Amino acid sequence: MSAVAHDHDHGHDHEHVHHHKDTFITKYIFSIDHKMIAKQYLLTGIIMGVIGVGMSMLFRMQLAWPEESFKIFNILLGDKWAPNGVMANDIYLSLVTIHGTIMVFFVLTAGLSGTFSNLLIPLQIGARDMASGFMNMISYWLFFLSSVLMLCSLFVESGPANAGWTIYPPLSALPQAISGSGAGMTLWLVSMAVFIASSLMGSLNYVVTVINLRTKGMSMTRLPLTIWAFFVTAIIGIVSFPVLLSAALLLIFDRSFGTSFFLSDIYIAGEVLHYQGGSPVLFEHLFWFLGHPEVYIVILPALGITSEIIATNSRKPIFGYRAMIMSIIAIAFLSTIVWGHHMFISGMNPFLGSVFTFTTLLIAIPSAVKAFNYITTLWKGNLQMNPAMLFSIGLVSTFITGGLTGIILGDSTLDINVHDTYFVVAHFHLVMGISALYGMFAGIYHWFPKMFGRMLNKNLGYVHFWVTAICAYGVFFPMHFIGLAGLPRRYYTNTNFPLFDDLQNVNVLITTFALIGGAFQLVFLYNFFTSIFYGKKAVQNPWKSNTLEWTTPVEHIHGNWPGEIPEVHRWPYDYSNPGHDEDFVPQTVPMKEGEVILHH
Amino acid sequence: MTSLLVIIVLVLLAVAIWQLTKIFDLTQVASTSDNSQVANDDDNNVQGYLMFGFLAFIYIFTIYGVYTWGPLVLHTPASEHGALIDNLMNITWVLIFTVQAITQVLLHYFAFKYRGNKDKRALYFADNNKLEAIWSAIPAVVLAGLILYGLYAWTNIMFIDEDEDTVVIELYAQQFKWTARYAGADNVLGKANVRLIEGVNTLGVDLSDPYAQDDKVVTELHIPKGKKIHFKMRSQDVLHSAYFPYFRAQMNCVPGMVTEFAFTPIYTTAEYQAMPYIIEKVANINAIRAKKSAELVAKGEPALDPYTFEYLLLCNKICGASHYNMQMKVVVDTPEDYKKWLSEKATLVSEVKASKAEPAAEGATPGKDSTQSKDTAAVAKIAMK
Numbered sequence: 001m002s003a004v005a006h007d008h009d010h011g012h013d014h015e016h017v018h019h020h021k022d023t024f025i026t027k028y029i030f031s032i033d034h035k036m037i038a039k040q041y042l043l044t045g046i047i048m049g050v051i052g053v054g055m056s057m058l059f060r061m062q063l064a065w066p067e068e069s070f071k072i073f074n075i076l077l078g079d080k081w082a083p084n085g086v087m088a089n090d091i092y093l094s095l096v097t098i099h100g101t102i103m104v105f106f107v108l109t110a111g112l113s114g115t116f117s118n119l120l121i122p123l124q125i126g127a128r129d130m131a132s133g134f135m136n137m138i139s140y141w142l143f144f145l146s147s148v149l150m151l152c153s154l155f156v157e158s159g160p161a162n163a164g165w166t167i168y169p170p171l172s173a174l175p176q177a178i179s180g181s182g183a184g185m186t187l188w189l190v191s192m193a194v195f196i197a198s199s200l201m202g203s204l205n206y207v208v209t210v211i212n213l214r215t216k217g218m219s220m221t222r223l224p225l226t227i228w229a230f231f232v233t234a235i236i237g238i239v240s241f242p243v244l245l246s247a248a249l250l251l252i253f254d255r256s257f258g259t260s261f262f263l264s265d266i267y268i269a270g271e272v273l274h275y276q277g278g279s280p281v282l283f284e285h286l287f288w289f290l291g292h293p294e295v296y297i298v299i300l301p302a303l304g305i306t307s308e309i310i311a312t313n314s315r316k317p318i319f320g321y322r323a324m325i326m327s328i329i330a331i332a333f334l335s336t337i338v339w340g341h342h343m344f345i346s347g348m349n350p351f352l353g354s355v356f357t358f359t360t361l362l363i364a365i366p367s368a369v370k371a372f373n374y375i376t377t378l379w380k381g382n383l384q385m386n387p388a389m390l391f392s393i394g395l396v397s398t399f400i401t402g403g404l405t406g407i408i409l410g411d412s413t414l415d416i417n418v419h420d421t422y423f424v425v426a427h428f429h430l431v432m433g434i435s436a437l438y439g440m441f442a443g444i445y446h447w448f449p450k451m452f453g454r455m456l457n458k459n460l461g462y463v464h465f466w467v468t469a470i471c472a473y474g475v476f477f478p479m480h481f482i483g484l485a486g487l488p489r490r491y492y493t494n495t496n497f498p499l500f501d502d503l504q505n506v507n508v509l510i511t512t513f514a515l516i517g518g519a520f521q522l523v524f525l526y527n528f529f530t531s532i533f534y535g536k537k538a539v540q541n542p543w544k545s546n547t548l549e550w551t552t553p554v555e556h557i558h559g560n561w562p563g564e565i566p567e568v569h570r571w572p573y574d575y576s577n578p579g580h581d582e583d584f585v586p587q588t589v590p591m592k593e594g595e596v597i598l599h600h
Numbered sequence: 601m602t603s604l605l606v607i608i609v610l611v612l613l614a615v616a617i618w619q620l621t622k623i624f625d626l627t628q629v630a631s632t633s634d635n636s637q638v639a640n641d642d643d644n645n646v647q648g649y650l651m652f653g654f655l656a657f658i659y660i661f662t663i664y665g666v667y668t669w670g671p672l673v674l675h676t677p678a679s680e681h682g683a684l685i686d687n688l689m690n691i692t693w694v695l696i697f698t699v700q701a702i703t704q705v706l707l708h709y710f711a712f713k714y715r716g717n718k719d720k721r722a723l724y725f726a727d728n729n730k731l732e733a734i735w736s737a738i739p740a741v742v743l744a745g746l747i748l749y750g751l752y753a754w755t756n757i758m759f760i761d762e763d764e765d766t767v768v769i770e771l772y773a774q775q776f777k778w779t780a781r782y783a784g785a786d787n788v789l790g791k792a793n794v795r796l797i798e799g800v801n802t803l804g805v806d807l808s809d810p811y812a813q814d815d816k817v818v819t820e821l822h823i824p825k826g827k828k829i830h831f832k833m834r835s836q837d838v839l840h841s842a843y844f845p846y847f848r849a850q851m852n853c854v855p856g857m858v859t860e861f862a863f864t865p866i867y868t869t870a871e872y873q874a875m876p877y878i879i880e881k882v883a884n885i886n887a888i889r890a891k892k893s894a895e896l897v898a899k900g901e902p903a904l905d906p907y908t909f910e911y912l913l914l915c916n917k918i919c920g921a922s923h924y925n926m927q928m929k930v931v932v933d934t935p936e937d938y939k940k941w942l943s944e945k946a947t948l949v950s951e952v953k954a955s956k957a958e959p960a961a962e963g964a965t966p967g968k969d970s971t972q973s974k975d976t977a978a979v980a981k982i983a984m985k
Contacts, residue, residue: 162921267795268838279856279857316722319728320732321727368735373732384644384716386639393707400699400704404699411692414685417685419841486914496924501888515609516612519613522613522616536633
């Protein structure tokens with residue numbers, strides 16, 4: 001990747017000496033250097049993202065113009081799934097399912113958290129590498145393997161999994177029920193099992209590294225909020241991913257070995273199946289025990305990144321540092337006891353619904369604190385409008401807009417009528433889809449110089465942000481209305497019966513915004529890939545940031561710092577500290593004689 | 601329309617790429633490191649104004665949306681508890697819009713107002729316990745109110761009083777159709793299990809159960825106005841969800857267990873069809889269909905039937921390839937009409953007897969046949985397209 005960058009740099013690259021030789025394979029492929037692993041995660045995440053977003057373009061076209069045929073369907077999906085350019089209903093559901101799976105797990109979990117946890121944890125806490133570089137490498141390659149398996153599932157004869165990304169049995173367990181529940185679902189489950197193993201190895205590494213490898217002076221209350229977010233995210237992952245693994249394994253048992261964990265009393269395709277005594281509701285509990293924390297696994301790193309970027313670019317301390325930490329912890333704790341709000345009408349005891357309504361609405365409190373603190377950080381700042389800053393402000397905007405409708409969905413009474421409608425789709429895409437994507441983009445624009453030693457083009461960044469921002473609202477804002485009109489999600493076409501015919505022009509508008517927004521992501525891709533090789537060379541600390549990663553040389557070296565690991569003397573948010581001339585005071589600057597700590 | 605859109609996208613894309621290459625060329629000139637890609641004061645200025653513009657966009661888009669698409673959303677619930685839900689919904693909406701309006705203004709206005717400038721310096725303002733206490737307490741108090749109201753409503757809606765005088769109806773889900781079973785004069789459903797499915801007994805009712813003797817199985821749901829209907833739901837294959845949008849009612853149907861939901865319809869189908877907002881909706885849909893019909897006729901295909909409003913029961917849990925087509929007509933009758941309609945239906949026991957008397961005429965399991973015919977219909981539809 002950065003091979004070209006190396007060639008260019010040779011002139012002034014001889015100050016530091018490599019103690020051990022890297023071959024191409026140990027440097028670029030089976031690397032144990034956290035910075036290279038971060039780049040591997042990012043690149044894989046971007047590739048998966050292109051596929052995931054591309055799929056959404058296809059099914060949005062189907063939803064807007066269900067009666068038309070498109071040559072592009074036939075080209076991309078083939079004669080079997082799109083004869084004469086008409087998308088088949090099976091493949092529509094597959095696209096929806098795989099889009100969800102890829103975006104949630106492969107892009108926003110591995111691509112976002114994997115990239116930035118790996119890149120930033122050692123750099124920002126002052127460590128030479130992760131606690132276990134080898135395990136870190138294994139973690140990436142398992143992720144790579146699971147991505148390959150997921151992509152392979154697209155090409156099996158009976159089609160990819162299409163029971164929805166939540167793969168509720170019995171639909172996901174019975175090949176008789178839907179075409180994708182054959183080999184496609186088997187590959188989906190195996191891929192996810194491998195993914196979970198990868199995620200657990202990564203998370204364990206992050207937790208151990210943060211606890212043990214902080215440099216001198218880096219107390220827990222001097223950690224940047226990014227690290228707090230990654231740390232807590234890793235803990236949620238360790239607590240909840242194993243439960244999904246057990247659900248996946250039990251489902252594999254039901255599918256392949258005839259057990260009845262989730263199945264009972266089934267009559268399908270003219271025969272009674274032998275399953276007896278299992279319950280699909282049990283699967284829902286196990287799934288959402290991960291599934292809900294998962295949305296926080298996705299959004300917390302994005303919020304951590306945003307905290308860092310907003311503070312740096314506002315040239316102000318993040319407002320309420322300790323409150324931010326408390327709210328991260330509160331969100332993490334609550335996130336593990338709210339899963340039942342996905343199941344208000346699943347047939348579980350309504351009393352449980354009451355409990356889950358209560359815990360769910362409580363999450364709004366720490367979330368509100370975070371939103372208010374971001375806004376207060378902007379107040380009387382000196383805002384440097386870099387693309388990363390725009391995406392961070394955009395994140396706060398969509399996080400509020402999307403989060404507020406959570407008050408409706410988290411309330412069991414109101415959920416009755418909007419459950420599984422497009423209202424839900426609008427809600428979660430804004431609050432965790434778009435917001436987390438913005439967080440990822442913000443992180444890429446901000447730390448690109450750290451990753452590749454070059455700068456992304458800012459003007460392309462501005463174009464990218466503004467078109468994306470308008471299209472994101474253009475897609476998901478109208479979606480609330482069609483959801484409130486009662487339109488169920490996951491319908492292959494909404495015009496099969498006339499009840500929803502009046503919503504069709506809204507769907508056309510949504511798709512138009514989606515296509516434009518999707519197309520403009522090419523601007524980002526272009527910027528990203530050309531800047532790796534031809535971007536402006538970066539200075540050591542382009543954003544005038546306080547955190548430790550900007551004290552490392554631009555050129556990547558093993559062990560991060562050529563000499564001693566720097567010692568930390570202050571918290572990371574001393575921006576515009578009145579006792580100093582510069583508007584930033586890196587963490588490595590010792591306290592002046594008689595300097596008073598101005599924050600709690 | 602489509603080609604137009606494609607052209608627009610392509611043109612925009614071409615412009616974007618052209619611009620990129622231009623900018624790209626410019627960046628190629630110098631190759632030493634500098635801060636040219638870090639926002640300068642001009643950028644701060646332009647982006648600050650754009651932030652303000654974006655605030656205007658959010659506001660205008662919201663107002664436009666509420667005005668244009670607001671009339672499309674469900675209103676006037678057709679069930680008794682619906683008013684409770686809609687009331688809570690409206691309160692929540694007022695709250696959401698208020699918070700949304702204030703926070704988005706603050707966020708984007710601050711982004712505009714405090715856009716960066718070389719000569720400025722930010723205020724060092726790291727924390728303030730009073731402020732944080734305020735904005736933890738306000739959401740807590742407001743949410744406590746919402747939670748209490750929500751739980752009150754939830755308890756009212758979901759807990760069904762067994763002693764109440766209700767009409768018990770079973771909703772039976774299978775890929776991709778709904779069936780209803782009426783409990784008959786005793787108002788108790790006979791036992792059932794999928795292992796007993798045979799011939800016309802497609803619901804697997806235990807015909808030896810005394811309670812099953814007066815059960816009636818129908819494919820169109822009729823319910824009486826003003827009477828509480830106690831639905832007991834079953835599924836024979838995968839998860840389905842019985843969604844009655846106009847009655848603000850929904851419950852999953854789960855194989856292996858019976859789920860329940862109860863509501864009281866308060867408008868007959870005819871009364872609801874006469875609602876001004878439904879008349880408007882129907883006129884709107886018919887205008888769209890008339891346009892489509894004209895296109896179809898021009899192509900030599902038959903025109904579409906005009907639409908009249910009917911309550912529908914939809915499947916709202918992905919259940920297979922034809923999930924999008926799993927619905928059942930729901931008719932709310934006056935109690936008299938309902939009684940008359942139901943009395944004309946034969947009991948399941950008598951239907952089973954009749955089918956056994958003339959096995960040749962009935963042929964193989966009708967349950968299976970009907971599923972298959974739905975599937976072939978879906979396939980035929982794709983082929984037609």
